[in-house]
Amino acid sequence: MKYKDYYQIMGVDRKASAEEIKKAYRRLARRFHPDVSKETDAEERFKDVAEAYETLKDPEKRAAYDQLGSYQPGQDFRPPPDWEKHFADTPFTFEDLDLADLFASFAGRNARASGAGSKVPRPGQDYEFNAKISLEQAYAGTELTLTLNASEPDERGFVHHRPKTVKARIPKGATEGQRLRLPGQGGKGSHGGADGNLYITISLLPHPLFRVNGHDLYIDLPLAPWEAVLGTTVEVPPLGGAVRLKAPPGTRAGQQLRIGDRGRPRPHAGAGSLYAIPQIVVPAAVSDREKALLQDWAEHSRFNPREHFQRR
Amino acid sequence: MPSGLSEAFWLHEHYQFSLDELAELAGLTAVELRHWVDEGLVTPVDLAATPWRFSADRLFVLQRACRLRRDFELEPHGLALVLQLLERIEDLETEMRALRARLPGV
Incomplete structure (x- = not known):
């Protein structure tokens, strides 16, 4: 059987009072309880804490645990001779039991001894x-x-x-x-x-292309400047069948292009929507010819993207 | 010990449990569950319509309530408050995910 140091798990001294142990438990439960904690290993940590507290809060169980002696956590050990009398009338093997199970049946024995029938139907664990x-x-x-x-x-x-x-x-x-x-x-x-x-x-799991909101899907739609200005038809990579999407002339970055019923299936009927969010992307480097074309465009355009700056 | 393929059932608002079904699944007695309804810890689909029906997603709230009651020794009033706050955090997280989904990726 592998040893677990319940005192170390609870962060208390071996001589700690029942009150100190309770306080330590409450502090650790608030920190690691999986229903309230955001710590990554909350579930594992709380399981250890609950197991340690289950034994240390009960004076009888704690006394039996103390009688085991003190070992390194994880160290293989054998309980002292006759120690199992706490649990059963006949000797048994400790080989495939762990400490938590052993102490869980400790209470079971008390229940049996007091005659609270072991034949009562008990539902299985969830x-x-x-x-x-x-x-x-x-x-x-x-x-x-x-x-x-x-x-x-x-x-x-x-x-x-x-x-x-x-x-x-x-x-x-x-x-x-x-x-x-x-x-x-x-x-x-x-x-x-x-x-x-x-x-x-x-x-x-996060998807490289799609983001999820309930039954709706969102995808970024990168467009070249000329595609945004002139409009284009794009094939959106499929999740459930390819979708052809028309970006109208004058598509603005950040506006939502919605395609109904092409999101994720709903449990009863229909599906959420697929939203494509255009982004205007530009090439990192352009040729001399492209540069000349753009300069030409700039000279011939009356478009002022910052008109609203001057309105104040 | 491998078993055959088991069908999984959604616990969502399109499915409903009776009071007895819900109590049994949550590991409560029917009396305890009625008491929790009185305390406002969980609400049936329609409080005025008897017998009460409960949305299947309430099971999770009750299971959580049972864990919190056991591990923090909370009485119903404190329990109801904790559940209310946890549900609010979840709503905020859902809203945050929704807003994040709309933000352009990197």
Whole structure:
């Protein structure tokens, strides 16, 4: 079994009072709780903190933990002889258990001893999975193969972690942060309890060309100055079939050219819009001939792009 | 242990749960959920129409409420306030993403 230093995780002294431990927990929970935190490793950090607090807040569990002695975090260790009497009437192996599971069943034993029936139906655990998918996958729908760290209790109530693979069909039209439910794909229920559910939260990977807003798509449309002035027809790279877009004569940079129903499919019917945002781009270097043409244009034009500067 | 292909269902406003369904999925009792509706923590599609129906996306709010209640020991009033603020942050983030989508890329 690998050692975890719960005191170090909580940032408290081994002799810390219950009050100090509670304070430390609250501070760390506000910082790392995945529902309120923006820290990148929030979920992992909070899991450790919650695990440490679960044991240290309970005087009995804390005493049992202290009896294990002190090791380096991650160091392999064996509990002292007879230590398992805290948990079970008969000796058992610690090999494939981890510390959190062990202390979780500690409470389970108390519950069993007090006669609060172990035969009560208990629903299976719900699992959460954050899936990053590409815009193309969201557009067309996709199949994902998810590998979960499933925790399944054995017949004695000890929890074992096993990888579990779930193949999920994601329907088309996923938006950022949208959630899906896979009924019955969570943990197994015990004693006739219903199986848990698997919940997937979708996040969209950035796309090199398209930006997403709900079901709408945005794409920058670079135009040469003459294309903007004279108008042009452009083939916009496809996400769901190529789109030919007409930029009218006199197209201005930053204006939105909308193509209805060519955004992303909506879950029920129809689709969002595709917006192309023209940008006027210029060549980094021009030939003498081009320069002469432009000078000619400048001389013959009465256009004043900064007319509004003088109106005040 | 590979299993067959499972169909995933959107939890969005086009799908609705009954009070019992929603409570079971969130791991609450029907009584607790009624209490939370009273506290304004979650609102049915139409408060006046009985039996209540709930938009499926409310499930996430309730699951989050359960986590916050467990991990921060919050009572319903404090919980409702936290949820309200979190939802406001999410609305602002959505708006920010929308504005960013309109900005020309680099």
